Amino acid sequence: MEAEVARLRDELSKKEQEVERLRAVSAHLQQNSYSGNMFALVKQLTEVPPLEEKSLSKEEIMRYSRQLIIPELGVKGRLGLLDYDDVELSNLQRQVLHAEDKVGMSKALSAATTINRLNSNVECIPYHFQLNYKNAKQLIQQYDIVVDCSDNVPTRFLVNDACVLSGKPLVSASALRMEGQLTVYNYNGGPCYRCLYPKPPPAETVTNCSDGGVLGVVPGILGCIQALEVLKIASGIGSSYSQQMLIFDALEARFRTIKLRPKQPTCAVCGENPTVKELIDYERFCGSAATDQCRTLHLLTGEQRVTVQEYKQLLDQDVPHVLVDVRPQVEVDICHLPHSIYVPLAKLEEKNAEYVKLLQNNINLSRKEAAADIVTFPVYVICKQGNDSQKAVKLLQEILDNELCSLSVKDIQGGLMAWARKIDPTFPQY
Ligand SMILES: [Zn+2]
Incomplete structure (x- = not known):
């Protein structure tokens, strides 16, 4: 004691x-x-005193x-x-x-x-x-x-x-x-x-x-x-x-x-x-910020983007759609939304045939399962913080050019980190 x-x-x-x-x-x-x-x-x-020559x-x-x-x-x-x-x-x-x-x-x-x-x-x-x-x-x-x-x-x-x-x-x-x-x-x-x-x-x-x-x-x-x-x-x-x-x-x-x-x-x-x-x-x-924080890109217009809250609502209402996660594999391994399909941005940039086919197959399949009255089928793109997803939407617009009239491709603002902060606090932030 x-x-x-x-x-x-x-x-x-x-x-x-x-x-x-x-x-x-x-x-x-x-x-x-x-x-x-x-x-x-x-x-x-600037007025800190000059260094003294002092002995140890x-x-x-x-x-x-x-x-x-x-x-x-x-x-x-x-x-x-x-x-x-x-x-x-x-x-x-x-x-x-x-x-x-x-x-x-x-x-x-x-x-x-x-x-x-x-x-x-x-x-x-x-x-x-x-x-x-x-x-x-x-x-x-x-x-x-x-x-x-x-x-x-x-x-x-x-x-x-x-x-x-x-x-x-x-x-x-x-x-x-x-x-x-x-x-x-x-x-x-x-x-x-x-x-x-x-x-x-x-x-x-x-x-x-x-x-x-x-x-x-x-x-x-x-x-x-x-x-x-x-x-x-x-x-x-x-x-x-x-x-x-x-x-x-x-x-x-x-x-x-x-x-x-x-x-x-x-x-x-x-x-x-x-x-x-x-x-x-x-x-x-x-043309960029002097911080280590991710600079926010503005590549898309407001109509081409949804907030995490809007996306959550779509999920709650079971709206048929395809969610594309464009992060690198290592980050997908850390955490991901279970219903997303995985197409890394790098593969979209090189217009990789295998991944484009995977994407198209997924869209076609989900569309078939969905109700026939959907005129434009929604495709959402997500990344970590909402910059790469905008780049991916731009690329998808080129890649899916022929089908664009029947598709609506949007990104999710703020990405998975916004999802973690605003929707699901159990989702990991990294
Ligand atoms: Zn110099």
Whole structure:
């Protein structure tokens, strides 16, 4: 009993310390006036005190002794962490700074808390807002090295241009499925991101409801190498990845490095006659949103779409129809509506004869079973979030051209995730 009380006391004391730490970080956030407008915020943030040349304490020397004895490494540093988003359960599989008890908390604050728990001597500044063309330069100017871990094209262009205009090296990495890539831009006369990608890709090609996912360990490996490159740049050793791209193939567990093309004299931002001298609206420039959320496409008119509520009503009334699920197989394996038939978007795009036949057979069969008075037989298309389904409706209109007068092809707005949110809470969200 006494042992139990002692254990609980100990636990309580630890929790109290944790509350104190959170209060301190939260006070810091409030000092920086998160309720104020972005300019005020950034202006105040630009006023963080300059880094002191301080010596390490005895404890710090002990802690970092194995690193300090490497002659190239020094002792000062400040970490700014920027993320506009909050921690979600689906982040935890790969974003290991966040823990279960931080779900719902600002990611910047959650990461700062974890780092401070690992080491209370690290100066961490969390920034909980979205980086944009109005605030990026002021923020980036305060730091020596910028690390891009973002997942969308507008942010990559924004961060690149802000780094070029502020003369900062950019350590950039990305991961998708079983592969990761890393490059250091705007460093030591090497190319910037725009030198390699002068124009953003068409918005449709990056707007996809099935973004492929990522194996949790892949961003972890790339993140570690990013941290290594930051240390090397900060200490003056120099990075190995200027004009080089590291590619990590998790399937083969292999790294390879490819040489990239050099800095381009014609580059719009770092070239000889730059046309980009100030930051621009990158969401407009790229035609897509600077978030990891799926951008909503508007390919179809209102008459070509139904809501999940309308579709539920059709089901309740037993209206004969065919439901076509166009997601990739792996996602259909996670969850699907039992009465749907499966025709992946990729097969529609290549007008795959086998799948077109399967679709036509299903429509003909269901139509035969249906009452004879149906003039236009309904076909509904569903995907994860309602973008691919619109593309599929467009494709089906081409593929089923001859039969279109007797068919009505529509998509279900918001897809299966809207179904899960609004109709069936037991349906999995992924
Ligand atoms: Zn460039």
